[in-house]
Each structure stands twice: as C-alpha cells, then as structure tokens.
Amino acid sequence: MREVIRFAWGNSSLGEFMVAMSDKGLVALELGSGRDLVEEALRIRFPGAEVVSRQLELIDILDKITRVIEEPRFNPELPLDMRGTAYEIEVWSMLRVLPVGETISYGAFAAKLGTRDARDVTKAIASNPIAVLVPCHRVIKKDGSISGYRWGVKRKRELLAREQRAKPLPTSEGDG
C-alpha cells in the first residue's frame, strides 16, 4: 500500500510555512519559498508516496506550529518522523535538547556528539527537513555570526532574536 503524505500551508509572522505528515508524524516543516517548489520537493523526497493536500485535517497542527514560531518556549509535542541516515538522526535528536535562547557553535556541538568535525555536523544539520521544531537555528559559528540557514539567514536571525527575548533569565538587558 502506498504511503500517504499529507501537507498543509499556514501563515506566521515569518511568512508562509508548510507542514507535511506521514502516518508516524511530522516529516517536513518548510518555511515558505514558493508553494509549487516546496510541494514539488516533497514529492521528490518521497517518491512512490501519495502526496496530498489536507488543509482542514491539519488545521490543529498548523495552529501549534504557528504558536511555536511566535512563542519559542511553547512545546507542541508533535511526533516527528525523522528520516535520514543514522548519523543525521543522532544530530537532530541532539539539537532538540538545546535549551531555548542558547546558541552553540558548530564545533562545540560536534564535540558533544563525539570527536567529529564541525564541518561534518553542518551537513547533517543542513539536511534537517523539519524547521524550528528541530532547532538547527541555535547552532551558529564560533565567531557568533550567522553564516547560513536552509530557510534564509534572515529567518534564522529572527528566530534567535525571539528566543533570546523569550529567555527566562532575569537579567535586564541594556541593549537598544
């Protein structure tokens, strides 16, 4: 029996986004870069699967995702159906334990995983199909600057800015 991938589009302050689900859970969360392109990419990613639009069925999911984007500390508790190599899944799992508002360098993150190279971690992170819920945006360069993001550097900066605002630290920031 053919696998069915359901998807739907939502809107947030970061722009449009698309969620896609298999029977097991979330398989993709894409931040708007053209509906046709994203939907096409979905079919390429799941050859042989039936990719169908289910806007109304996923309305609850869309609502949760929207809230996560607006409020980084909100936990949607959605099941993730992560597909990739064993190494990629390990990296994505590690990403999800990073605390809100924290950032880590690729090198430091690599060290947490083992003795692997920073360059290697980037490949796995860059292959992450699930934006925001797998907080790949919390990994930045050692320099502190942001060099790349699959869904646009501007969105990455925006997400980080929100998380830092949402950070529970009592410190009063003097930045302006």
Next chain:
DNA sequence: GAATTGTCACCAG
C-alpha cells in the same frame, strides 16, 4: 563583509 586556505568525517559508487 568577502575571499582564501586548511582539514576531515560522511556519503555514494
């Protein structure tokens, strides 16, 4: 900020 170089584990064949 943009360009350059060193480096190495992973992935595909």
Next chain:
DNA sequence: CTGGTGACAATTC
C-alpha cells in the same frame, strides 16, 4: 577504497 563535498574556523584586507 576513491572521489566529492561542505550552514566550519581562523586569517587577511
């Protein structure tokens, strides 16, 4: 194993 590849890191201008 061989070959190709990077959302790096550190340096330079």
